[in-house]
Amino acid sequence: MKKLLLAFILALAGFNLYYSGHEQPQSTNHQIQTLSRAENSDARIADAYANHQSNLQIKGNGTVLKILPDDNYGSRHQKFIVKLDSGHSLLIAHNIDIAPKITALKRGDRIEFNGEYEWNRRGGIIHWTHHDPDASHVPGWLLHNGRKYQ
Numbered sequence: 133m134k135k136l137l138l139a140f141i142l143a144l145a146g147f148n149l150y151y152s153g154h155e156q157p158q159s160t161n162h163q164i165q166t167l168s169r170a171e172n173s174d175a176r177i178a179d180a181y182a183n184h185q186s187n188l189q190i191k192g193n194g195t196v197l198k199i200l201p202d203d204n205y206g207s208r209h210q211k212f213i214v215k216l217d218s219g220h221s222l223l224i225a226h227n228i229d230i231a232p233k234i235t236a237l238k239r240g241d242r243i244e245f246n247g248e249y250e251w252n253r254r255g256g257i258i259h260w261t262h263h264d265p266d267a268s269h270v271p272g273w274l275l276h277n278g279r280k281y282q
Contacts (some may be wrong), residue, residue: 136270156193156261177249177256181220189256189270194243197221202228207261210234216241222249223257225280226274231262234276244275 151195180188203225205208210226210233224245226234237243247261248270260273263282273282 174216174220177216177222178218178220180249181251181256184251185256188249189247189260189272190249191244191246192216192258193242194222196239196241199237199239202233210237212237214245214258221255223252223254224261225257226232226261227259227261230265231274232281234274234281237276241276245272247272259273 156186160207174192176188177192179185180190194216194278196212197215198213200211200223202211203211207230208228210228212224213221214224215221224243224247245258245261250257250259260269261274261281263271263273271282273280275281
C-alpha cells in the first residue's frame with residue numbers, strides 16, 4: 133500500500149512539473165487573482181500580457197489615447213484606449229448598464245482604473261470596472277477628475 137501511495141505522489145509531482153511550463157486552459161468561472169498594491173503596476177500588466185494571463189484584478193492609471201464608439205450590443209459598454217506610462221496600451225470596456233458613463237471623458241485625460249485584466253493580442257482589456265449587483269465578483273471602478281464611477 134505504501135509503495136502504491138508513493139508511486140501516486142511521484143506521478144502527481146511529475147505531472148505538475150511537466151504542466152507547470154505549459155499554458156493552462158482559461159478558467160470558465162470568475163475566480164480572480166487579486167494582486168497586491170506593489171504588483172499593481174505597468175510592469176505587472178506587461179508581465180500578464182507577455183504570459184497571456186487573464187482573470188487578474190488590477191489597479192492602474194494612464195492617459196486616454198482614443199475614445200471609441202460605445203458598444204450597444206448586449207450589455208452596453210463605454211470603450212476607450214488608455215496608454216500606461218510604460219507605453220503599453222489597454223482597452224477599457226466599462227459597463228454602462230451597471231455604472232454611470234463618463235460623459236466628460238476626452239483624449240489626453242488621466243484615468244485610474246480597478247478592473248479585471250483579460251489578455252488579447254492587442255494589449256489586453258480591462259473590464260468589470262463597476263460594482264457587481266450579485267456581489268459575486270470583485271468590485272471595480274474608474275476614477276476620472278476626482279469622481280469614482282462604479
